[in-house]
Amino acid sequence: MPDFETIDHDVLVIGAGGAGLRAAIAAAAENVKVGLVCKSLLGKAHTVMAEGGMAASLANVDDRDNWRVHFADTMRGGQYLNNWRMAELHAKEAPDRVRELEAWGALFDRTPDGRILQRNFGGHRYPRLAHVGDRTGLEMIRTLQDHAVYLGIDVHMECTVVTLFKDGDRVSGAFGYDRERGRFKVFRAKAIVLATGGIGRAFSITSNSWEYTGDGQSLAYHAGAVLQDMEFVQFHPTGMVWPPSVKGILVTEGVRGEGGVLTNKNGRRFMFDDIPENYRSQTADNEEEGWRYTQGDKNARRPPELLTRDHVARCIVREVREGRGSPHGGVFLDIAWIKAKLPNAAEHIKKKLPSMYHQFKQLADIDITTTPMEVGPTTHYVMGGIRVDGDSQMSTVPGLFAAGECAAGLHGANRLGGNSLSDLLVFGKRAGEYAATFARERGAVTIDKGAVDDASRFALAPLERAGNGSGDGPYQIQHKLQGIMQEGVGIVRRDAEMRKALDAVLAMEQEAERVSVPGNREYNPGWHTALDLRNLLTISEAIARAAIDRKESRGGHFRDDYPDKDPTYGTFNTTLSKAADGSMHLERIPIPPMPAELKAVIEENK
Amino acid sequence: MSTSATFRVWRGDETKGELVDYKTPVSEGMVVLDAIHQIQAEQANDLAVRWNCKAGKCGSCSAEINGKPKLMCMTRLSELPLDKPVTVEPMRSFKPIRDLVTDVSWNFRVKKEIKPFKPRTPDAPDGTWRMAQSDVDRVQEFRKCIECFLCQDVCHVLRDHKKHEEFIGPRFLVYAAALEMHPLDVEDRVADLKREHGIGYCNITKCCTKVCPESITITDNAIIPLKERVVDEFYDPLGKLVKIFSRRKKDA
Ligand code: SF4
Numbered sequence: 001m002p003d004f005e006t007i008d009h010d011v012l013v014i015g016a017g018g019a020g021l022r023a024a025i026a027a028a029a030e031n032v033k034v035g036l037v038c039k040s041l042l043g044k045a046h047t048v049m050a051e052g053g054m055a056a057s058l059a060n061v062d063d064r065d066n067w068r069v070h071f072a073d074t075m076r077g078g079q080y081l082n083n084w085r086m087a088e089l090h091a092k093e094a095p096d097r098v099r100e101l102e103a104w105g106a107l108f109d110r111t112p113d114g115r116i117l118q119r120n121f122g123g124h125r126y127p128r129l130a131h132v133g134d135r136t137g138l139e140m141i142r143t144l145q146d147h148a149v150y151l152g153i154d155v156h157m158e159c160t161v162v163t164l165f166k167d168g169d170r171v172s173g174a175f176g177y178d179r180e181r182g183r184f185k186v187f188r189a190k191a192i193v194l195a196t197g198g199i200g201r202a203f204s205i206t207s208n209s210w211e212y213t214g215d216g217q218s219l220a221y222h223a224g225a226v227l228q229d230m231e232f233v234q235f236h237p238t239g240m241v242w243p244p245s246v247k248g249i250l251v252t253e254g255v256r257g258e259g260g261v262l263t264n265k266n267g268r269r270f271m272f273d274d275i276p277e278n279y280r281s282q283t284a285d286n287e288e289e290g291w292r293y294t295q296g297d298k299n300a301r302r303p304p305e306l307l308t309r310d311h312v313a314r315c316i317v318r319e320v321r322e323g324r325g326s327p328h329g330g331v332f333l334d335i336a337w338i339k340a341k342l343p344n345a346a347e348h349i350k351k352k353l354p355s356m357y358h359q360f361k362q363l364a365d366i367d368i369t370t371t372p373m374e375v376g377p378t379t380h381y382v383m384g385g386i387r388v389d390g391d392s393q394m395s396t397v398p399g400l401f402a403a404g405e406c407a408a409g410l411h412g413a414n415r416l417g418g419n420s421l422s423d424l425l426v427f428g429k430r431a432g433e434y435a436a437t438f439a440r441e442r443g444a445v446t447i448d449k450g451a452v453d454d455a456s457r458f459a460l461a462p463l464e465r466a467g468n469g470s471g472d473g474p475y476q477i478q479h480k481l482q483g484i485m486q487e488g489v490g491i492v493r494r495d496a497e498m499r500k501a502l503d504a505v506l507a508m509e510q511e512a513e514r515v516s517v518p519g520n521r522e523y524n525p526g527w528h529t530a531l532d533l534r535n536l537l538t539i540s541e542a543i544a545r546a547a548i549d550r551k552e553s554r555g556g557h558f559r560d561d562y563p564d565k566d567p568t569y570g571t572f573n574t575t576l577s578k579a580a581d582g583s584m585h586l587e588r589i590p591i592p593p594m595p596a597e598l599k600a601v602i603e604e605n606k
Numbered sequence: 607m608s609t610s611a612t613f614r615v616w617r618g619d620e621t622k623g624e625l626v627d628y629k630t631p632v633s634e635g636m637v638v639l640d641a642i643h644q645i646q647a648e649q650a651n652d653l654a655v656r657w658n659c660k661a662g663k664c665g666s667c668s669a670e671i672n673g674k675p676k677l678m679c680m681t682r683l684s685e686l687p688l689d690k691p692v693t694v695e696p697m698r699s700f701k702p703i704r705d706l707v708t709d710v711s712w713n714f715r716v717k718k719e720i721k722p723f724k725p726r727t728p729d730a731p732d733g734t735w736r737m738a739q740s741d742v743d744r745v746q747e748f749r750k751c752i753e754c755f756l757c758q759d760v761c762h763v764l765r766d767h768k769k770h771e772e773f774i775g776p777r778f779l780v781y782a783a784a785l786e787m788h789p790l791d792v793e794d795r796v797a798d799l800k801r802e803h804g805i806g807y808c809n810i811t812k813c814c815t816k817v818c819p820e821s822i823t824i825t826d827n828a829i830i831p832l833k834e835r836v837v838d839e840f841y842d843p844l845g846k847l848v849k850i851f852s853r854r855k856k857d858a
């Protein structure tokens with residue numbers, strides 16, 4: 001008979017980054033009882049790492065901007081696999097979500113006439129990112145956190161959810177443990193919003209924190225929800241590559257937005273060498289024009305460094321592979337060169353990119369105002385995730401909602417920088433509202449006692465095996481998995497290697513079932529790592545299966561054996577769900593036809 | 607740099623604890639958090655430590671390294687003498703939970719007691735506000751805070767005198783300053799600062815400013831201006847020395 005506490009909520013939000021906090025605020029505004037569960041302390045979620053800004057067509061800097069252009073940019077960036085309804089809602093609602101943050105106390109950088117300043121970013125036609133230096137994510141999470149704490153939301157910090165419960169078809173609650181004492185908690189809830197973020201810890205080089213183990217995607221999958229687009233993982237082109245201990249830490253795209261350029265060891269700006277056809281008309285063809293664009297010249301076109309992330313990342317891989325990389329296996333990102341253009345360049349850089357300045361100074365002994373940085377691709381974001389309804393964000397399981405990175409749809413095959421923070425706000429709010437409505441309209445739920453017993457047995461197993469466990473510890477298994485995924489299903493993919501990786505992942509599932517950890521239940525990170533393994537393995541399998549099935553290159557998914565885009569693959573999303581026998585079932589689901597009005601918007605922005 | 611180093615890590619819980627030595631290989635560019643992770647993966651799977659970003663942005667990995675309050679992820683081994691053991695201890699102003707993890711929940715309770723942001727009615731034609739960059743600059747400094755609570759750890763009012771019930775500490779004086787100096791805020795927190803938040807306990811030793819990893823000038827830019835506002839509204843012994851001849855009403 002397991003020992004646990006039962007806690008009742010109308011709406012339970014799992015995850016307290018931007019999407020989770022926004023969902024909790026929205027649900028609380030509907031006067032239902034809201035609980036918020038997060039793996040870390042409040043305010044520490046991965047959202048704090050977001051640097052560049054949030055995309056919204058406020059048109060404060062360039063009055064030609066509007067939702068139609070933002071919509072078209074998002075669809076083009078996503079190579080038209082996006083859920084067009086989500087792209088439409090996102091483009092239309094983002095400006096209000098940004099203004100709302102200001103009304104809650106956020107202080108964005110200002111234009112000369114006192115409005116919210118917006119900056120350039122890859123794939124966005126006009127300066128569109130509201131920002132605060134290069135710490136926009138911190139501003140956003142702090143604003144939401146400070147707003148939420150006064151709303152009577154029950155916050156369960158440092159609490160990890162291990163499994164979801166169902167009552168018939170409907171979701172009915174969650175089983176978790178508090179990290180501090182290892183006590184079990186059963187959350188009974190009429191509706192659940194998953195806002196758990198991404199999957200970066202499935203790879204060895206990543207900008208993501210330990211929390212990013214694919215919890216939401218995996219919990220939803222095992223509860224019967226459908227995942228989609230899992231083959232689309234974004235490798236951010238610029239992560240730190242040296243020293244080894246900081247490998248993968250993000251270098252914001254804002255560096256390029258402020259005029260930073262990418263060069264190879266011969267000093268060549270190699271991004272000019274390969275500009276994709278569908279971006280040619282919008283891209284500068286000489287260095288001077290690119291510079292003018294970054295300085296706000298409305299008649300200039302963007303420099304090729306600001307092409308979409310998938311493309312820039314691949315160009316960097318090409319330079320390195322062909323022997324033109326930097327000493328530590330990356331390329332150079334140079335912002336210091338702008339001293340040739342600006343009299344007070346060093347001060348300007350420190351003001352515009354304070355945390356980058358700080359980060360390189362402290363972690364790499366490099367002064368970015370005088371010396372180029374070395375950068376290379378790092379696992380950053382997953383475009384795929386839980387398949388949801390565009391309006392309500394409800395998954396295929398009634399009562400189970402998803403928002404932010406763990407949901408799929410908005411970004412299609414590739415996400416534009418800046419579209420994540422706005423995604424969190426727009427769809428966090430929607431998920432919270434619809435979840436509250438769902439909770440109000442439906443009756444109470446029950447949780448099956450047998451299911452609670454199973455969950456607690458699963459959770460305790462790694463500790464009970466201690467002493468007689470065989471094989472590797474949880475950290476070694478996690479490490480091995482990361483190596484397999486990085487090698488086999490990383491930035492450049494091939495059929496045979498992916499199949500090998502998939503087999504290895506499947507074999508590891510048994511290994512993970514034998515893992516044992518020493519110590520007891522109190523704040524035991526070894527135990528926590530062991531319990532996260534199931535999630536990591538589930539999403540790794542999903543990524544590999546989807547990537548093998550898509551025999552073309554598109555967005556974040558690049559195949560060496562199928563290097564071109566194939567139009568037949570542009571008509572469906574790859575989905576994965578759990579079959580009755582427990583195996584993973586893949587299905588291609590056609591993308592519904594886009595309404596004529598939206599088609600027209602895309603045409604007018606071609 | 608030598609190829610291995612010893613880390614003297616505090617292991618224990620609320621009831622008892624001790625320093626335990628772990629020897630682990632070190633390489634170029636490593637930070638203290640890397641060493642702790644290595645020890646955790648190889649020698650002590652259950653070594654408890656908080657971290658998230660590993661880039662000085664989330665404020666989770668606060669500890670006392672060789673006795674100094676620091677972020678483990680931003681402290682490079684090359685800054686430390688490695689010929690002797692590096693001590694890594696939890697923040698001492700907070701109750702230990704396990705190993706390097708402390709109970710910082712008090713901070714979350716304190717924040718709730720500070721009156722929230724209250725903006726004036728929007729007054730720009732588009733239903734929002736206009737603010738000049740020069741007016742937001744000083745508040746943006748305070749909003750850089752990553753809530754690492756290292757300033758709370760070092761402040762003697764909390765650390766030595768345990769005035770947790772009467773004094774909100776430097777972090778929340780920064781928070782209150784950010785609200786009070788916010789160009790849109792119309793709430794008045796001055797009476798609370800004196801009566802509820804205990805600003806008078808601070809005797810401007812500036813220890814908090816010295817440890818802030820975000821280089822926020824906590825004392826000069828946040829606390830002293832707040833103290834001046836309190837003096838303007840009330841009698842306050844230390845503030846009176848500052849402004850002995852100029853007592854006036856708080857300018858609206
Ligand atoms: S200046 Fe004030 S708040 Fe800061 S450490 Fe000294 S007494 Fe504490």
Ligand code: SF4
Pocket residue numbers: 665750751752753754755756757758776777780817818819820821822824
């Ligand atoms: S003011 Fe500085 S030291 Fe204090 S909590 Fe914030 S970042 Fe940490």
Ligand code: FES
Pocket residue numbers: 656657658659660661662663664665666667668677678679680
């Ligand atoms: S881990 Fe985020 S500040 Fe150190």
